[in-house]
Amino acid sequence: MKNFLLIILAAVVGGFAALGGAQYLGLNQDTRYVEVQAPPASSMTNFAAPSNTVNVNPAPTAGFATAADKALPAVVHIKASKQAPGFGSRGAQGIDPDRLPDAFRDLFGIPEGGGQGGSPAPLQQGSGSGVIISPDGYIATNNHVVDGAETLEVVLNDQKTYDAEVIGVDPTTDIALIKIDAVNLPTVQFADSDKLKIGEWVVAVGNPFSLTSTVTAGIVSAKGRSIDIVRRSGGEMAIESFIQTDAVVNPGNSGGALVDINGDLVGINTAISSPTGVFAGYSFAVPSAIVKKVVQDLREFGIVQRGLLGARIMELNTAFAQEKGIDRDNGVYVSEVTEGSAAEEAGLMNGDVITGVDGVTTLRNSELLEQLGRHRPGDVVNIEFERNGKQKTATARLRNANGDTGIIRPEPEPESISKLGAEFVELDEGTASKLDLKSGVTVADIRSGIISEQTRIRPGFIITKVNGRQVSSVSGFQKMIDGSNGTVSLEGIYPDSPDRTMKYGIVK
Template sequence: MKKILTLVFVSVLGGIITLGTYKLFLEKEDNTVILQNKENPTFLPTSNVTTLLNAAENTDFTAAAENTVHAVVHVKNVTLSSGQMTLQDLFSGRSSQRAQMGTGSGVIINADGYIITNNHVIKNAHELSVTLNNNKTYTAEIIGTDPKTDIALLKIESDEALPYVTFGDSDTVQIGEWVLAVGNPFNLTSTVTAGIISAKSRDLTGRSSQSFIQTDAAVNPGNSGGALVNTNGELIGINTAITSQTGSYIGYSFAVPSNIARKVIEDIMEYGNVQNGVLGIRGGTLTSDVAEEIGVTYTEGVFVNEVTKNSGAEKAGIKSGDVIKKLDNIEISKFEDLSGYIKAKRPNDIVNVEIFRDNKLKSFAVKLSKTDIFSVNFMKMELQDLTESFKEKYDINYGVMVKKTENKWLYSNLGISEGYIITGINDIKVESIEDISKLKEQYGDDTLENIKKLEYINNRKEKKEVIFR
C-alpha cells in the first residue's frame, strides 16, 4: 500500500514540475490587449454578397408583393393530342384523342379582366381556364397571340373589378436593380421570389432577334407568363424562360421587357395583329475587327452594313458604314439593344437615330417602315418575310415568300413563281430571310449546285418536297 501511495505522489510531483517548467521557460508571452474604442470601427466587406444582403435588408418588398400577388393568376391549358390508335378505331375510321394539361401563369393588366401571358402557355388550347389568387376560377378567351415575342392576351368575364398591375418602363431598369418574380410554380398559388437585374438585351437564339431582361430571381416551371416587377410593384417584364439542364431553376431566368409586351397587346387590341416597324438597316454589333477596319477606337454600337432600299433609314440619310450609338437618347451598345427598342415601336413612328460618321456625331429622324420592305435575293428570286396577318390567315407558321423570280429552271421544272413559299432547304427550316442570308454566306455563288432538297408551299397552299439527284 505504501508503495502505491509513493508512486502516486511521485507522479503528481513530476507533473507539477513539468507544467511549471513549460510556463516559465517555453510558453510565449501573450501581448494581446483589448481596447475600448468610442468611435465606430470601419468594416470592409469581404465580398459583394455582404453588400447585397445589406441592401436587401434595407429594401422593403412588402408593398410590391402585395400589389402583385392578387393580380397574378394560374392558367390551365387543356389540349387534345392523338392517342395510340386501337383496332376498333381503325375499323370505325376514327382517331382517338386524349386530353393533356399544361399550366402557367398570367398577369391581370386592367380591372376589366384582360390578362397577359406567354404564347407557349396557351398554345393549341382546347379549354382554357384562369384561377385567381382567391381561388375563383374563370373560363378564359384568347384575344390574340404573337409567337415571335411569345406574348398572348386573354380575357375573362367577372362581375367585379379585378386587381391589376400597372406597366413600368422597362427601358429605364438598371443592372443591379432589385426585382420580384411572381408566378405559380409547381401549381401553387402566387409565389414571390426576389433577385436583381443581371443583364439586359439578352438573346437566346444567336440571331440577335431577342431582347430579354435577365434576372437571378428564382423562376421554375409554372412561372411562365408571370410578372417581373420592380420595388414599386410596376410590371417591367413577363417571365418567359430559364436556362437549365434539369428543367428547374439554376441561376438565370429571362423576361420579355414590359415595353415590348405592352406594345404587342395594344396592337392586338387595336388592330387584331402586331404592327412591326423596322428601321431599314442590316448590320450587327460593332466588334474590334470592324472598329479597326473603319478606323475608330470604340467598340460599342451597331455597325450598319447595308441600308434597305426605300426604307425610312435610307430616306433619312443613314448610310452603310455608320455606327448607331443612340435611339431616342437610349444608349445602343449592341444589336440586341436596337432590336429590343424597335420592337416597342410601330410603322410610321419617328425615332431619333444618333450615329457616328467620320468621327462626328450626327442625328437623323427616321420614320419606321413596314416589315414587307425586307427582302433578299436568292437563286435569282427576291424573297421576303411573311407578315403575321398572312400567317394567321393561311395557318402558316414559317417560311419566306417569293416576291419576284427570274429563275426559269425552278419555274419550268417546279412551277415556283410569285406567291410560292420556301419553307426548307437541305432539311434546314427556313423561318425568315435571315436563314436565307446565312445560306447565301455558306454556299456563295454555287448555291443552286449545293441544294439537294427543297420544301415549299405552292399558290394552292399545298406543301411540296423535292429531292434533287
Template sequence: MKTRKLISTFAIAFLGALAGVFIYSQFFSAEPRIIEVPVKTNHPGTNSMFTSLPAGSSSAQYPDLTYAAEKSVHAVVHVQTKGRSSGSGAPSSGHPLFDFFFGPRGFGQPQPQQPVMGSGSGVIISQDGYIVTNNHVIDRADEIEITLNDNRSYKAILVGADPTTDIALLKIEETDLPYLVYGNSDALNIGEWVLAVGNPFNLTSTVTAGIVSAKSRSIQILGQMSIEAFIQTDAAVNPGNSGGALVNTRGELIGINTAIASRTGSFTGYSFAVPVSIVEKVVDDLLEFGAVQRGLLGVSIRGMNNELARELGMDRVRGVYVVEPTEGGGAKAAGIKSRDVILSVNGDAVNSVPQLQERVSRFRPGDNVQLEVLRDGKRKPFTVTLRNIHGNTDLVQNVDKMSLLGASFEPLSDDERQRLRIRNGIKVTEVGSGKFRDAGIREGYVIIQANRVPVNSEDDLRKVVDVASDALFLSGVYQNGRTSFYAINLQE
C-alpha cells in the same frame, strides 16, 4: 415438371415486380416532367428553355420586399391549358414538313389523339380581366382556364398573341380584380432588387427575390424575326413561372418571366424576362388593332467589336454596325449607308443589336425616329420613317386568316372515311381566289392534318390557322387515294 413449375413461379414473380415498379413510377414519382427548348448560348453544355410545365436570413442590409410581394401576389394567376396531340410518343423533328415527307408517325395510320395539359402563370393588368402571359404557355391550346389567387376559376379567351416577343393577351369576364400597374423597365439599374411571382411546379402564388444581372440580353430562343432584349435576373424561376410577373420593390410590373438558362431543366442561377416596355406596346396593339404593328428600320445590322471599331477608326467599341440598308426600307430612303454605325435612337444610346431592336420595337409603321449615326468619324443626324414588312407605312389590320384560304369545307361522311381508310379529315368542297388556289389545291382534297394537328371540322382547321404565325402545312389525300402535301405562306 418441377423445373417447369419453378420457371412459371419465377416468371409470375418477375412480372409482378415489373408491375409494381410501373405503378410506383406513375403515381408516386416526384420528378416533374419538363419540356426543354435548347437554344444557342455562349456557354457549352447550357440550355435555355421556356419555363412552363407540360401537360402534366433577414439581415438589415436587405430591402423590405413585403409590400411588393403583397401587392403583386394577388394579381398573378395560374394558367392551365388543354390541347390535343396526335401520335403516341413517336419522335418528331419539331418541323411539320419533316413529318409530312418522312412520316415518323406513319401516314395513313392515324394515332389516337391524346389530351395535352400544360400550365404556367399570367399577370392581371386591368381591373376588368385582361391578363398577360407568354405565347408559348397558351400556344395550340383549345381551352384556357385561369385560377386567381383566391381560387376562383374562369374560362379565358385569347385576345391575341405575338410569337416574335412571346407575349399573349387573355381576357376573363370579371370586374374589380386586383392588377399590376406598369413600371419603367428602362429605369432599371443593374443590381436593383426584383421579385419573380408565379406558379412553379403548380405551387401557386410563389414569390422569389433577386437582382437585375443584365439588360437587353438575347438568348436566341424565339427564332428568326424575333425581338429579344431580356432582363436577366438571378431571382429563382422554375417550370410553371412562364408568364408570371417580374416586379420592382414598389410592386410595379417591369417584366414577364419567360425563360431560364439551365443544364437540368430547373433554375440554376439565370432567368430572363420580357421587359414591360415591349409588353405594353404589344398589348396596346392587340387591343387597338388585333395585331402587332411592327415598325422596321430596314437595315441589316450586326454588333460592334474591337476589329470593326479599329477598322472604322473609332476610339472604343460602341453602337450598332450597318451591314446594308434594305431596298425599299425607311433607312435607305433617309440616307443611311453601309458601314454607318448607329449610336442612338431618339437620344437613347444603343450599343448592341438587342438594344436597337428593343428601342425600335416601340414604334409603328409611319412613326419617325431620330438616329444619330457615326460616318467617317463624324456624327450625323437622320430622321427615319419606319415601314412595315411590305415596305410601306400602312398599319396591319387583323385579317380573318381563314378567309385568305379562299375555300369551303364540309365534314367527311363515314363512307368516305372507310373508303379512304382514314379516321379523321375535312373535305375541300370549293376553291376560289385565295391561298388554296395559289398552292394548287383542288376540290375534293381531304385535309387530314394541319400543322401536325388532326382536323375533323372547319372549326378545328380555324383553330390551327388562327395560331399559325406564318405558314400552314397540310397533309391529306384526294378521292382517288393519292396523298398530297402542301405548304401555304400566310404572310403574303
C-alpha cells in the same frame, strides 16, 4: 498510492491546460447570441459619409412583403391543354391506328373509324402564369404558354376559375394577350423598365411546377440581354432585350410577373438559362416597356404594329471593327440599307454605325431593336450614328412590313380555310432542313371545324401535298383548297415520325 495520486493530479492539471488553450485558440466555444453595440460613426474612418439622397432601393425585408402583397392578387395560374408529344395521329404506343386491322382496334381502345372522326388523341396539360393588366379580364402572358393550346383555363389567386380566349399573340417578343369574362379584377401597375438599374432588387411571382402563388427575389443582373431563344419562333423579326435576374424562376413561371420593390411590373418572366431545364442561376424577363406596347397593339388591332427601320444590322466588336477599318469597338453596324426604307429616306448608308435612338444609347443589336420595337409605323425617331469617325444624326419615319406608314390589319381567312378550323403557318427553314423537306405548311393550331371533325390531324402536322400536288406555301395551300371540290387528300408527316407519310381525306 502516492504515484497514483500524482497521475490523477497531472491529468486534472493537463485537462485544465487543454481547456484553457482551446478557449485561447477559439475552439470548442458554445454558440452564443450577444448584442454588439455599433461603434460611433466618427470612428469608422474607412467608410464614406452617408449620402443625403433618398434610398430608392430600401432594405429588402419590408419591400419584399409590400411587393408580394401588391403583385400576388394580379398573377394568375394558366392551364393549357395541348396535344401530347409523340401522338400526332398515332396511339399511345406510337402505333398508327389508321393502319391497324379492324380486329385489333379494340385492343388499343380505338373505335372503328380510327382517323376519320375517331376518339381524340390524349392531351397533356401545361402550366404557366399570367398577369392581369385590366379589371375587365385582359391578361398578359407568354406566347409559348398559350401556343398550340386547345383549351385555356385561368385560376385566379382566390381560386376562382375561368375559361380564356386568345386575343392575340406576338412570337417576335414571346408575348400573348388573353381574356377571361370577369370584372373588377385586381391588376398590376406598369413601371418604367428603362429606369430599372442593375443591382436593384426585384421579385418574381408565378406558379413554378404548379406551386401556385410562389414568390422569389433577386437582383437585376443585366439589361438588354439576348440569348437567342425567341428567334427560334419569332424569326429575324424577333426582339430580345431581356432583363436578366438571379430571382429563382422555373417551368410554370413563364408569363408571370417580375416586379420592383414597390410591386409594380417591370417585366414578364420568360426564360431561364439552364443545362438541366430547371433554375441554374439566371432568369430572363421581357421588359415592361415592350410588354405594354405589344399588349396595347394586340388589344386594339389584334396584331402587333412594328415600326421598321429597313436595314440589316450587325453588332460591332473589336475584331469586326478592325476588319472594316472602323475606329471603335462597339455599336450597331449597318451592313445593308433596304431600298425605299425609312433608313434610306433618313440618309443612312452601308457602313454607318448606329449608336443611339432618341437619346438612348444602343451599342448592341438587342438595345437598338428594343427601342425601335416600341414604335408603330409612322412614328418618327432620331438616329445617332457614326460615319467615317464623325458623329451624325438623322430623322427616320418608321414603316411597316409593306413599306408604308399605315396600320396593318389581320387578313381575314378565306372562307374555305376558315371552315377547316385550323391555323396554318409557313414551314420554317430549320425544320425543313432537318426533315429534308422542300416545302410544306405546318398545322399550328386546331379549332372546331372540318379537320377536327373528320381527321385525327393534330398541331405539328406538316402538310406536304394536297391532292398529290406539292404544297409550296400557306398562300399556295389556300389556293389548292379553294380550287378543290368534294374529297380533298392531305398528305404529310409529323416531325417526331418523319419516315412515315400520313394521308387523310376530308370532304369540303
